[in-house]
Amino acid sequence: MNSGDCTYIWQATDWPSWRYDLATLARSLTDVSRAQGLLIGRLADVGLVLRDQASLSVLTEEVITTSAIEGEQLNVESVRSSIARRLGVDIGALAPVDRHVEGVVEMVLDATSNCNAQITRDRLFGWHAALFPTGYSGLVRINVGGWRDDASGPMQVVSGPLGRQRIHFEAPPADQLGPETDRFLAWANSASNEPPLIKAGLAHLWFVTLHPFDDGNGRIARAVGDLFLARADGSPQRFYSLSAQIQRERKAYYGILERTQKQSLDVTEWLAWFLETLHRAVDQAQHTLEAVLAKTRFWQRWATTPLNERQIKLVNRLLDGFDGKLTSSKWAAIAKCSPDTALRDITDLLARGILQKSDAGGRSTSYELND
Secondary structure (H helix, E strand, O other): OOOOOOOOHHHOOOOOOOEOOHHHHHHHHHHHHHHHHHHHHHHHOOOHHHHHHHHHHHHHHHHHHHHHOOOOOOOHHHHHHHHHHHHOOOOOOOOOOOHHHHHHHHHHHHHHHOOOOOOOHHHHHHHHHHHOOOOEEOOEEOOOOOOOOOOOOOOEEEEOOOOOOEEEEEOOOHHHHHHHHHHHHHHHOOOOOOOHHHHHHHHHHHHHHHOOOOOOHHHHHHHHHHHHHHHHHOOOOOOOOHHHHHHHOHHHHHHHHHHHHOOOOEOHHHHHHHHHHHHHHHHHHHHHHHHHHHHHHHHHHOOOOOOOHHHHHHHHHHHOOOOOOEEHHHHHHHHOOOHHHHHHHHHHHHHHOOEEEOOOOOOOOEEEEOO
């Protein structure tokens, strides 16, 4: 592997003098701001309880997807329970939560709930320690709560099998991280002339270019970006997830990052992609809000119908988007009850008209909500 032919943006003589064509980005800035205004306006009419439920749904998606981008799969119910407990949102019985889930939740909530607090080394070190509570990334011991030292070689983003790996990016050497991170933090914590959404895009790019940790750089870069988005919104409460949209466009995300880091300090193309992706994230949030409203209407309709805890739990799973087909055996496994009890629960809901048998074929009978 040889990266000697590549010049990365951090090697430029005028680094980090970011340049961009604001006229080119003006339409995207206007479109995103309009979409944000429509979403916030709609949320203003639904009441505090529904806003909390919408925020819980978005934050759950944010935590799940920012980890999924890095190949980590977190348990949805554990994440949702952790966030609900911290926000004081009642979701009934809470699922058990492990230290790793708690760490990711702590980082995401601190970035957004405390968006107006300064970004400091200690704060970033705290986020990093929260992501890696055992001091290990997988089976590899890493330097937690401190900058990388490059003891094993330069920090590189690579792909491909051993011996034929391709270098996508090489970060600044570890011995430059002191002044480099100081310069980033000074910019992040000072007033500047950039429009707030532009600053969010630049912060994301700048941090991921420095790649200052042994691992977790992508997740922390997205948290930094979310912090600036929360500042731009003027609200710590989140109603859209940029990480979820990036996960849906993961290949394009890595592609634009690689191109940007191998070009000049004119980052107009990156900012255009960032704003357009943000716009799609805000539009997607309208669907999330609609799902929350549909769930509320459902429970208002059945408010006087007595259901047991197992039935409430499984119906909520269906309302939140059940993965796959709900069968009696899955009901028994999720509700931790016997197959006979699961079948009685289902039969009762069929008789009440809450559930119906699915038209989809298969070896086992499956069930769905009766819309």
